[in-house]
Amino acid sequence: MQEAVDYVAVTRVQSAYADVVNRRAWDDFAQLFLPDCSITIDKQSQEPLNFVGPEQVGDFIGRSIEGFEFFEFVILNAHTVLGRGGRAPDAASSRMFMCELRQDRASGHWTNAFGVYHDQYRKVDGRWWFAQRHYQSLARTGRGDVFPFPSHPPFTGLMAEPN
Numbered sequence: 044m045q046e047a048v049d050y051v052a053v054t055r056v057q058s059a060y061a062d063v064v065n066r067r068a069w070d071d072f073a074q075l076f077l078p079d080c081s082i083t084i085d086k087q088s089q090e091p092l093n094f095v096g097p098e099q100v101g102d103f104i105g106r107s108i109e110g111f112e113f114f115e116f117v118i119l120n121a122h123t124v125l126g127r128g129g130r131a132p133d134a135a136s137s138r139m140f141m142c143e144l145r146q147d148r149a150s151g152h153w154t155n156a157f158g159v160y161h162d163q164y165r166k167v168d169g170r171w172w173f174a175q176r177h178y179q180s181l182a183r184t185g186r187g188d189v190f191p192f193p194s195h196p197p198f199t200g201l202m203a204e205p206n
Contacts, residue, residue, distance in 0.1 A: 046125055049125050049171070050125060052171045053164055054123070057121055057162075059074070061116045061118055061141075064108075064116040072098070072100065073097045075173055076097035077165065077167070079095060079096065081095055082175075083178065111147060113146040114145045114146075115144045117142045119140040120139070121137050121140070124136050133167070138159060139160040143157075155183070157181045157183070158180045159179055162175065179193050
């Protein structure tokens with residue numbers, strides 16, 4: 044029963060992230076990210092960017108999407124593994140595929156961006172939080188960029204099915 048409760052709780056954190064981004068309510072990230080959460084953003088068009096904590100990542104995302112008059116973050120699929128076979132009941136990991144639907148304010152041009160998050164979660168005092176995030180772009184419309192799936196995604200040890 045606890046596994047089902049934890050799975051729903053992690054799914055709620057993922058959904059809350061999408062909700063915060065869609066509402067552009069960056070202060071609400073403080074309710075989702077641990078203060079020392081490390082976040083890596085690899086857009087494939089430059090060196091990966093690194094942030095620590097909800098404020099830094101919220102500032103970055105806010106600046107990145109301010110030029111869009113319409114922006115919607117959509118979770119396409121997520122695969123979540125809890126607890127590593129009972130050995131880490133307060134840890135979880137997931138691979139979450141997403142799409143950004145967006146319209147440029149200046150030109151009216153529509154683009155989509157696709158990517159994958161490799162996340163680690165930690166349960167603290169009965170509540171699940173993002174503990175670490177690694178994002179990698181997979182494709183973007185407009186220029187028609189397509190990038191390879193990470194050959195060695197982070198957190199593979201957590202993603203392995205329990206023995």
